Amino acid sequence: MTSTSATITIDPAFEIGQIDPRIYGSFIEHLGRAVYGGIYEPGHPDADEHGCRSDVLAIVRELDVPVVRYPGGNFVSGYNWEDGVGPVEERPIRLDLAWKTTETNAFGTNEFMQWCQAAQTEPMMAVNLGTRGIDAARNLVEYCNHPGGTYWSDLRRAHGHADPHAVRTWCLGNEMDGPWQMGQKTAAEYGRVAAEAAKLMRLVDPSIELVAAGSSNSMMATYPQWEETILDHLYDVVDFVALHTYYTLSDNDIPTFLAQSLHMEDQIRTVAAVCDVVKAKKRSKKEMLLSFDEWNVWYHNRESDKVSMRERPWEVAPPLAEEAYTMVDALLVGLMLMTLLRNANRVRMACLAQLVNVLAPIMTETGGGSWRNTIFYPYLHAARFGQGRSLRAVVQSPTYACAEFDAVPILDAHATLDDETGALTIFAVNRSQTDTLELAGTLRSSAELEVVEQITLANADPYATNSAAFPLTVAPRRVEGARIERGKLSATLPPLSWNVLRLKQVPA
Numbered sequence: 439m440t441s442t443s444a445t446i447t448i449d450p451a452f453e454i455g456q457i458d459p460r461i462y463g464s465f466i467e468h469l470g471r472a473v474y475g476g477i478y479e480p481g482h483p484d485a486d487e488h489g490c491r492s493d494v495l496a497i498v499r500e501l502d503v504p505v506v507r508y509p510g511g512n513f514v515s516g517y518n519w520e521d522g523v524g525p526v527e528e529r530p531i532r533l534d535l536a537w538k539t540t541e542t543n544a545f546g547t548n549e550f551m552q553w554c555q556a557a558q559t560e561p562m563m564a565v566n567l568g569t570r571g572i573d574a575a576r577n578l579v580e581y582c583n584h585p586g587g588t589y590w591s592d593l594r595r596a597h598g599h600a601d602p603h604a605v606r607t608w609c610l611g612n613e614m615d616g617p618w619q620m621g622q623k624t625a626a627e628y629g630r631v632a633a634e635a636a637k638l639m640r641l642v643d644p645s646i647e648l649v650a651a652g653s654s655n656s657m658m659a660t661y662p663q664w665e666e667t668i669l670d671h672l673y674d675v676v677d678f679v680a681l682h683t684y685y686t687l688s689d690n691d692i693p694t695f696l697a698q699s700l701h702m703e704d705q706i707r708t709v710a711a712v713c714d715v716v717k718a719k720k721r722s723k724k725e726m727l728l729s730f731d732e733w734n735v736w737y738h739n740r741e742s743d744k745v746s747m748r749e750r751p752w753e754v755a756p757p758l759a760e761e762a763y764t765m766v767d768a769l770l771v772g773l774m775l776m777t778l779l780r781n782a783n784r785v786r787m788a789c790l791a792q793l794v795n796v797l798a799p800i801m802t803e804t805g806g807g808s809w810r811n812t813i814f815y816p817y818l819h820a821a822r823f824g825q826g827r828s829l830r831a832v833v834q835s836p837t838y839a840c841a842e843f844d845a846v847p848i849l850d851a852h853a854t855l856d857d858e859t860g861a862l863t864i865f866a867v868n869r870s871q872t873d874t875l876e877l878a879g880t881l882r883s884s885a886e887l888e889v890v891e892q893i894t895l896a897n898a899d900p901y902a903t904n905s906a907a908f909p910l911t912v913a914p915r916r917v918e919g920a921r922i923e924r925g926k927l928s929a930t931l932p933p934l935s936w937n938v939l940r941l942k943q944v945p946a
C-alpha cells in the first residue's frame with residue numbers, strides 16, 4: 439500500500455463559533471416504515487406501553503439526538519393534523535398522495551410528543567402550507583402550546599395531555615418550490631402565505647421560532663432567487679431559512695461522490711449570501727440563521743423505489759427509501775458533518791434525513807430486530823464529540839481533480855474544542871482510495887495535550903454494508919499509534935477512512 443502525507447494546524451484562535459447542539463438533529467416523516475414498523479409498532483415484543491419500540495428508542499438515545507423534525511417532508515403538505523389526534527378508533531384512514539400510501543393516523547401529534555419525551559429529544563413541527571393554510575397552522579400551535587381554556591387547548595387536554603407540549607420550533611411548510619409538492623407555490627405566493635401563517639402562529643405563542651422553506655435543492659431552476667423573494671416577505675418574521683440536499687453515487691465514481699461536501703459548502707455560502715443581501719436591502723440588524731433540515735445520501739435504489747408510484751398498490755407503510763448504506767456513504771456523511779461544523783456560525787440547526795428505516799442510520803425489521811447502518815457512526819461521533827467551539831483546521835493536503843471539481847483535498851479535517859472539559863477533537867477523512875495518509879498536526883494550545891484515542895471507520899470494501907444478519911461489517915475500531923510529541927501530532931489514516939482523534943489537556 440502506498441502512502442501520502444498532509445498537515446493540519448489547529449489553534450483555539452481559529453474559532454468559527456459556538457456549535458449549536460441542534461446541528462445534530464434528525465427527522466421522522468410519515469414515509470415508508472419510519473413511523474409504522476420503525477419507531478412505532480404496537481405488538482412488537484419490545485413495544486412500550488405507548489406502542490413505541492424500546493429497542494429503537496435505546497439506539498436513538500445513544501445518538502443523543504437534540505431535535506427531531508415531524509411529520510414531513512412532502513407528507514406534511516397534504517396532512518390534516520386533526521386526523522391524528524383523539525381516540526385512535528375514530529381517526530380517519532386517508533390517502534397520502536405524497537408517497538402513495540394509506541395513512542391510518544394511528545400515530546399523530548400526541549404520540550410523537552410522547553415518543554420525543556421517551557427519546558429525550560425536542561420536537562420540531564412542520565405545518566401544512568400546501569393543501570391547508572394559516573387557519574390550520576394557528577390551530578395546531580394553539581392545540582400544542584396554549585395552556586387551556588380555549589377550544590383547541592381544551593381538546594388537547596380532553597385527549598389526555600393536560601400540560602402544553604411547548605413546541606419551540608416550527609417549519610412553515612416544506613419544499614414549496616417543488617412540482618412534486620401538494621400545493622406547490624411560486625416564491626411570491628409562498629412568501630405571502632408563510633408571512634401570514636407566521637403572524638398568526640406567533641400571535642398564539644410569541645415564544646416560538648420559525649423556519650422558512652428554502653429551495654428544495656440547489657439544482658432547482660428558481661434557486662437562489664427563491665430565497666431572495668421569500669425573504670423579501672419573511673425576513674422580519676422568521677428565524678431560519680431551510681436548506682435541503684441529498685447526494686448520490688453515480689457510475690461508481692467515488693472521487694466525485696466524496697467531493698460533494700464542497701457542493702454543500704457552496705450551497706451554505708450562497709444561501710447565507712442571499713440572506714445578507716436581503717438584510718442589507720431591509721437595513722436590518724438581524725442575521726438570518728440557516729437550518730439544514732434535510733441532508734443525506736439518497737440512492738432511490740431499492741426495488742420498491744424503482745416501481746413508479748402509479749404502479750404501486752396503496753399500502754400501509756410499505757418499505758420505501760430503505761438504504762443499505764455503504765462504507766463510502768458513511769464517509770460522505772462524515773464530510774457533510776464537517777461542512778456543517780465549518781459553518782457553525784451560520785448553520786444553527788440541521789437534520790440528518792431521516793432517523794429510522796427511511797434514509798436512516800437506524801434500521802429495523804418489522805416484528806424483528808434493529809441494527810445500525812454505516813452512516814450511524816460518523817453521526818454518533820460528531821454528536822458525541824463535536825461539541826463546544828468549532829475550530830477551523832488549516833489543512834495542507836495533496837488534491838485530486840474529478841468530474842465536478844478541479845482540486846479536492848485528499849484530507850478533510852475539522853476540530854472542536856470543549857472549553858468545559860478541555861476535550862479537543864479532530865475529525866478527519868482520508869478521501870484516497872489507495873493511499874494511507876500520514877497526518878502531521880501542529881497543535882497550538884496553552885495547555886499540554888495528550889491523545890485519548892483514535893477511532894477509525896474503514897473497510898477494504900468501499901461498498902461494504904451492515905445488515906440484520908451482519909450488523910457489524912462496518913463498525914468503528916480503536917486504532918493505536920496516534921501520538922503527540924512537543925505539540926506535534928502524528929497519526930495514520932487508512933485509505934477511505936473516517937477518523938476521530940480525541941485529545942485532552944494534561945492537568946498542569
Ligand code: AHR
Pocket residue numbers: 467510511512513612613654732791792797
Ligand atoms: O426526506 C425525504 C423527502 O425528501 C422529504 O419528504 C422531502 O422534503 C424531500 O424531498
